[in-house]
Amino acid sequence: MKTLRTGLVRALPILLAGLLPAGLAAQTIVLTNVNIIDGNGGPVQEDMTIVIEGERIASITEGPYESSEADGPADVHDLEDSWVLPGFWNMHTHLSVMFPHNHALDDEALPSKVIRAGLNAIDGLRHGFTSVRSVGEQDYIDVAWGLAFDQGFFLGPRVFGSGEPVSPTAGHRGSVDEGADGVAAIRKEVRRRVQNGARAIKLFSVEMLPDELEAAVETADNLGVHVTSHVREPGAYAAVEAGVDCLEHGYGLTDETIELMAEKGTFYDPTIICNLSAEYIAEREARLAELGYAEDEEIVRLRTMVAFADERSPEFAREQRRILKKSAEAGVKLLIGSDSMPIGEMGFLEMEQFVISGVSEMDTIIAATRNGAEMQGLLDDLGTVEEGKLADLVVLGANPLENISNIRETVMVLKGGVIVDLDAQLGTSTYWDYYGSMELPEGFLAESEEAAGFQRGNTATDQ
Ligand SMILES: [Zn+2]
Numbered sequence: 001m002k003t004l005r006t007g008l009v010r011a012l013p014i015l016l017a018g019l020l021p022a023g024l025a026a027q028t029i030v031l032t033n034v035n036i037i038d039g040n041g042g043p044v045q046e047d048m049t050i051v052i053e054g055e056r057i058a059s060i061t062e063g064p065y066e067s068s069e070a071d072g073p074a075d076v077h078d079l080e081d082s083w084v085l086p087g088f089w090n091m092h093t094h095l096s097v098m099f100p101h102n103h104a105l106d107d108e109a110l111p112s113k114v115i116r117a118g119l120n121a122i123d124g125l126r127h128g129f130t131s132v133r134s135v136g137e138q139d140y141i142d143v144a145w146g147l148a149f150d151q152g153f154f155l156g157p158r159v160f161g162s163g164e165p166v167s168p169t170a171g172h173r174g175s176v177d178e179g180a181d182g183v184a185a186i187r188k189e190v191r192r193r194v195q196n197g198a199r200a201i202k203l204f205s206v207e208m209l210p211d212e213l214e215a216a217v218e219t220a221d222n223l224g225v226h227v228t229s230h231v232r233e234p235g236a237y238a239a240v241e242a243g244v245d246c247l248e249h250g251y252g253l254t255d256e257t258i259e260l261m262a263e264k265g266t267f268y269d270p271t272i273i274c275n276l277s278a279e280y281i282a283e284r285e286a287r288l289a290e291l292g293y294a295e296d297e298e299i300v301r302l303r304t305m306v307a308f309a310d311e312r313s314p315e316f317a318r319e320q321r322r323i324l325k326k327s328a329e330a331g332v333k334l335l336i337g338s339d340s341m342p343i344g345e346m347g348f349l350e351m352e353q354f355v356i357s358g359v360s361e362m363d364t365i366i367a368a369t370r371n372g373a374e375m376q377g378l379l380d381d382l383g384t385v386e387e388g389k390l391a392d393l394v395v396l397g398a399n400p401l402e403n404i405s406n407i408r409e410t411v412m413v414l415k416g417g418v419i420v421d422l423d424a425q426l427g428t429s430t431y432w433d434y435y436g437s438m439e440l441p442e443g444f445l446a447e448s449e450e451a452a453g454f455q456r457g458n459t460a461t462d463q
Contacts, residue, residue: 028074032065039086039369039384052391055417087130087392089372090347092337127344128394131158135202143197160199167204183215190219203229217243262330269337272353277317325358334367355404391417
């Protein structure tokens, strides 16, 4: 018996390394011949080797990997001069909410929503978004998926769910029928969310009175979760003053509010991508055409979705981008948030929009990595490529500091030291079939294209 056990233990590492999928194969994973953009904003570390033991980064050293007998077996990846970054964070998502709204899904049953939400999250991870914050989701679908991923039932991103936003009656431009009114009701709603597993509180604070806003912030603080709010001016300043930790959208933010945010360390999640006008989409088209993405089916579909989402003027979009640039210059901590789905492609678009709006590539990467972890209070474990941290990593085949669109050149994604198998087929349809080839009464995509004034395959130059 004893002999058998010893034999098994000895054989196990070899067996695992030989037969199991790459991500589960060895306890030690080595990424060598890589350049590291660590998420802290310092210079690129060239020709490096990262050793991952279990779920954490054990060492980061210069030069090639040198194994020793004592190290035991390792799964070594020569990544041929690739770039390693911290996993991306999409901090304004809704896992199931279709944006723009798809009327074919008006009567969608809850189980169907749940499935779409999970697919969206898993698709996001495969794009390199190892963490997402959900800021508005019915029935705690976001919390449930977060738990399922944490427990390893499916390989998905870390999900920091909020459940439904806390809002007064008639909040969010009058759209909320039964809200929480008064201090006691607001406190109860915040507590109820945390009790149900929320790891962030989302507010519709524009319509809240000062005592309600303060009650929300105080109650969330007391329970150790942060508060983020959908805001526009006037009212954004009041939210920052009341201690809201993060602003979503920030429509029309004044210089005064931006200054106060910088002073108080308030995060800003501008969601530029959901405020685009046709002229900015054209700008992006030109960049994507240069990079050879103009004929990519997914990109073409996304262009349509973004354009359909735009109900605002070019002046409005220009103003929001000016606010973003100004916030960056003032030292406000920025976040990447797409609002629209799917999480992955829309997250990429938001990062590209940061650069087109005048934020540097490096600051965009910090917004997409370190700042998300800091917002979530997890900077000790996540957000940067450093020894001791969890190995949530993205490997890119080209340098994103030279061209931010190189974030699309995904070579490898790791979450907690597990390599995501990007070649594994999830099904015969993709996430895009919800938009494109689902049985829709009027042809959702066609409607979108018409509303957006696009024809398939067009690029900026031939519009
Ligand atoms: Zn939203």
